[in-house]
Amino acid sequence: MKIAVVGTGYVGLVTGTCFAETGNEVICVDIDQSKVDRLSNGEITIYEPGLEKLFLRNLKEGRLSFTTSLADGIKDAVIIFLALPTPPGADGAADLRYVLGVAEDIGKLLTDYKVLVDKSTVPVGTADKVREAVAKNYNGEFDVVSNPEFLREGVAVDDFMKPDRVVIGVSSERARKLMGDLYAPFVRSGNPVIYMDERSAELTKYAANSFLATKISFMNEIAQLCERLGADVDMVRLGIGSDDRIGKRFLFPGIGYGGSCFPKDVQALVQSASQVEYDFRILNAVMDVNEKQKTHLLPKIRRYFGNDLKGKKFALWGLAFKPNTDDIREAPALYMIDELIKEGASVTAFDPEAIRNVKQVLGDKISYAENQYDALQDADALVIATEWNEFRTPDFLKMVVRMRNKVIFDGRNLFDTKAIAELGFHYESVGRNTVT
Ligand code: NAD
Secondary structure, eight states: OEEEEEOOSHHHHHHHHHHHHTTOEEEEEOSOHHHHHHHHTTOOOSOOTTHHHHHHHHHHTTSEEEESOHHHHHTTOSEEEEOOOOOBOTTSSBOOHHHHHHHHHHHHHOOSOOEEEEOSOOOTTHHHHHHHHHHTTOOSOOEEEEOOOOOOTTSHHHHHHSOSOEEEEOOOHHHHHHHHHHHGGGGTTSOOEEEEOHHHHHHHHHHHHHHHHHHHHHHHHHHHHHHHHTOOHHHHHHHHHTSTTTOSTTOOOOSOOOSSSHHHHHHHHHHHHHHTTOOOHHHHHHHHHHHHHTTTHHHHHHHHTTTOOTTOEEEEEOOSSSTTOOOOTTOHHHHHHHHHHHTTOEEEEEOTTTHHHHHHHHGGGSEEOSSTTGGGTTOSEEEEOSOOGGGTSOOHHHHHHHOSSOEEEETTOOSOHHHHHHTTOEEEOSSSOOBO
16 A cells, blocks of 8 residues: 655654555655655664664665655555644644644645545544645545554554554545555454544543553552652552552653653643533643652752752763653653752763753753763762663662762662662662662
8 A cells, every 4th residue: 555654753753664564655754854864864763662673674675765745745645644743732732733734735735535644643623624624625535534643652663563452533434444454464463443433533542641641640649648658659559550450550650751642642631621611630630740740859859968959960860751762852851950950960861862862952951971870970869760671770889989979869769679778878769768
């Protein structure tokens, strides 16, 4: 099948590459000329485990190509995916300007039947708006489908190639058949393709992300209680997670959720609810808890240093909003950095993949280390903000000889409290007793 993917970011590039991998001919369109140039020259633009190999193979085989021309991109495509940004607008609602703008442009270019697929996360009713935008300039036959994307950055290729489910909101038989054929290779093991109406599909994506964010904020509140009541959140987590109705996953407390999806999607759902005069109380609380949780370590740090961080030198491990990605959008680490710097401290950071992106935002406001140990040189304390695997079992001896103080503030609960106490560290984490 010939496919176009408009928007070649985290979702678009993975979508395009994975569809090419199953034999389709895919053209990815992006307005960013330098991105298109780099990709066309075989240079991957994001870090995503396993993606580069697939990307290079399909580029070489000629099944995957890149262009800035929407006209060239969609000319021969039967299905056009829109993987465009839907950032929060001033009121928190999803800004549909990119999606509707491109839909209108596509309307000007259409000459025969095509299916437009909303892959971006968009509010209920967007499929209708996309239809209207296309119909402004085209009165031939076309269909609009809602096919929200559930991939997780860090495991995006696996998620795309072997999805738990594919949700397709569609009201035309012709489009349903095309979408079913396209996704058939991805669900051979029997995972469902769930067909529904477009509005339900649109809401499904927001409901999924909001539920997951709720799980995180809930555990963060349990962690707050643990600290005040002398309980251990890890024990509570194991205790409740073994109940099938609750499940083991997504119960880890920390310094809040970040990334380009949860914060904006929860906010957008609250806005959608308020537009139909419904006050989504749980989600307001979820956002509120998350805001506070992002700076959860700060009072601990201040207390330890007697409320004076001036001149203190912090090592920071982890900048990405979660491990296995270079994505720093809404990363809790950035909030920590902001606060530490505001109080006169300096920060030397290390992240296996995200430094390049952080340099673009923070420049020389902080220093960057070549590896996790160099970041510790003369540090008064280490702050851990992302749970990269390589941070889990470090060489503590190497750490000790570099650090000025054996002090760790861990926002991701990487270490066993007893073991780290035996090594002589002062160690504060989330929802567990401080050891010293
Ligand atoms: P992104 O910012 O990484 O990528 C968007 C791309 O669109 C950029 O490359 C940008 O240059 C391009 N673009 C902007 N305007 C354009 C235009 N007019 N024509 C062509 N290209 C244009 O965004 P993303 O993370 O890939 O997210 C895209 C959508 O998918 C969002 O709605 C997001 O909520 C949703 N989503 C994201 C994830 C995720 O993990 N990142 C997961 C599921 C769903």
